[in-house]
Amino acid sequence: MRIFRIKHIVFLTSVALLVLVSLQLYQVFQLYDKKSEEFNTHINNILGKIAIRHEKASDLQRYSAFFGKDFRGQYKQALKQEFQNLLPVKESVSIRDTFIYEDGRRVKYLQITGETYDSISHLSANHSVLVRDISEMASYIRKGGITSSADSSNIAYQLDRRVMNSLFKKSKYINDIMISVFHDFNQVTANDRINLAFLDSIVAQTFEEEELDTKYSYVIYDENNEAVEFPSYTDKYNLKIIKEKAERIKLFPGNVFDEELMLYVYFPQRNFVLFHEIWPALTVSFLLVILIVLSFYVLFRAVIEERKLAEAKNDLISNMTHEFKTPISTISLACEAMKDGDMNKGDMSSVSPFITMIEEENKRLQGLVDQILRSAILDRGKFNLKKTQLELNEIVSNGVTKAKMRISNGTLKMELEPGMLPFMGDAVHTSNIIANLIDNAIKYSKETIDILVKTQKLSNGDYKFSVIDKGIGIKHEHIDKIFDKLYRVPTGNVHNVKGYGLGLNYVKTIVEKSEWDIHAYSKYGEGTTFEVIIRNVERK
Structure with a gap:
């Protein structure tokens, strides 16, 4: 049930981690797409400015040269005169009866009054004419060329045919200009009409004004979808640009003759520019993902360690139960034997072996209890070393002497x-x-025990003592774990090796507390060597 719950926890946390990472990646891609769209819009606006500036400047240069060549002298003066004749004016004529005395006679006349107003100069002029009758007025109109309109009170006259003649002459001049311009565009090629150095300066200046500091190159394609070649090239003009990866704009957006000339601009560091803009958000997202991954890693590690610890504790309980049963059974048998009436009648020599057996098993139980208590003390970290002056050879000899009493089938x-x-x-x-x-060497020995304990003085003044056995050895994948608490080399469910995973952990803890070093070397099937380096040697 516990393993089932752990699997569910791992599965759910894995799904949660995957969802969180996916959300972060989605937000990063969304931000990248947004910045990419903004970059494209910005580039298109810049290219639009470049095209308009280039077109206006090119038109100014072209028409300045054209007017300077074609409209000089009399031709230019005539055009100027025709334009002056077209200044907007307002003219009106009124007719009324009047009487004039001639030689004492009262004679009836028609008074024709004309008024002209110039809307540009804001000047006005008046003029009056006297005629005797309608026929004389008609003759005057024919001579003056005034178009008239009349009602019951007056006749109004507007612009005459001279204006129409002026418009006709002006249209003739404009027609001549358009024919000449069309002839130029029809005869001159694209590379003749485009000043590449001038275009290059406009592109560079516009990019600088827009603070677009990145590498770029450009090329111009004609109506045949071919790159336009020039006699000489600038550093930025590149015929090998891949059009599909470049931004484009009509080079002459307002000119029907150059409609098919396209300017392609390629930015090789486009992605770098985009990532440079989003790197703060990208960094935060990356750190957040790393933090989430590390958090889940720590969680998984804790769950796995908890599972291993639970298994180790169960294994410890199983082994301790097995180990406790043996001395308890032995003591029970000894006690039963001592209760036997036949034994009690004899001398003490028959009882003595059972008493010795009870003492040994009692010490064994005491040793097991001491190991558990020492492990608990080490876990709490509430212990201090009581350092005194010791002699290594002496303390090693005492340990070997006590251990020899337990060996009956080998050498130490x-x-x-x-x-x-x-x-x-x-x-x-x-x-x-x-x-x-x-x-530990005795426990993991083969049927015949062969153990060597050595002491050495190293060249740097430190001491080393080694415990070398020719036992079963330890596999490479277990050698780094043997000092972990409750860790025992897996042997299945067979209790042919005594141990609880406490002894080597205790050794490691005391060695580190003493500021010494311990190393383990093993070859599976041949034996194991433990070395303890006693550093910081203090002498009297």
Whole structure:
């Protein structure tokens, strides 16, 4: 049930992690698309400015040269005169009866009054004419060319045919201009009409004004979808640009003759520019994803460690139960034997072996309890080393002597460094280190025990003692875990190896507390070597 729950936790947290990472990636891609769209819009606006500036400047240069060549002298003066004749004016004529005395006679006349107003100069002029009759007025109109209109009170006259003649002459001149311009566009090629250096300067200046600081290159394509070639090229003009990856704009957007000339601008560092704009958000998202991943990693690690710890505790309980059963059964048998009436009648020699058995099993139980208590103390970290002056050869000899009493089918030898090897250490814990290492070598020996304990003085003044066995050895994948608490090399459900995963963990803890070093070397099937380096040697 517990394993089932752990699997569900791992599955749910994995799904949550995947969703969170996916959301972060989605937001990053959305931001990239938004910045890409803004970049494209900005580039299109800039290219529009470039096209308009280039077109206006080119038209100004072209027509300045054209007017300077074609409209000089009399032709230019005539055009100027015709334009002046077309200035907007307002003219009106009124007719009324009047009487004039001639030689004492009262003679009837028609008074024709004309008024002209110039809307540009804001000047006005009046003129009056007297005629005797309608026929004389008609003759005057024919001579003056005034168009008239009349009602019951007056006749109004507007612009005459001279204006129409002026318009006709003007249209003739404009027609001549258009024919000449069309002839130029029809005869001159694209590379003759385009000044590449001038275009290059406009592009560079516009990019600088828009603060677009990135590498670029451009090319012009004609109506045949071919790159326009020039006699000489600028650094930015590149005929090898891939059009599909470039931004484009009509080079002459207001000119029907150059409608098919397209300007393509390529930005090789486009993605770099976009990432440069989104890197703060990208960095935050990346750090957030890393934090989430690390958090889930720590969570998974904790769950896995919890599972391993639970399994190790169950294994410990199983092994401890097995180990406790043996001495308890032995003591029970000894007690039953001592209760036997026939034994009690004899002498003490028959009872003595059972008493010795009880004492040994009691010590064994005490040792098991001590290991558990020491492990609990080490877990709480509430212990201090009581350092005193010790001698390494002496303390190793004592440990080997006690261990030999438990060996009946093998050898336990010593190789001690000559002389005294004094150092400062906790006597109890140092003795326990030696005892645990020798005990571990005995447990993992083969049928015939072969163990060597050595002491050495190193060249730098430190001491080293080693416990070398020719036992079953440890596989490479387990060698780094043997000092972990409750860790036992897997042997299945067979209890042929004694141990609880506490001894080596205790050794490691005391060695580190003493500021020493411990190393383990093993070859599976050939044996294991433990080395303890006693550093910071203090002498009297």
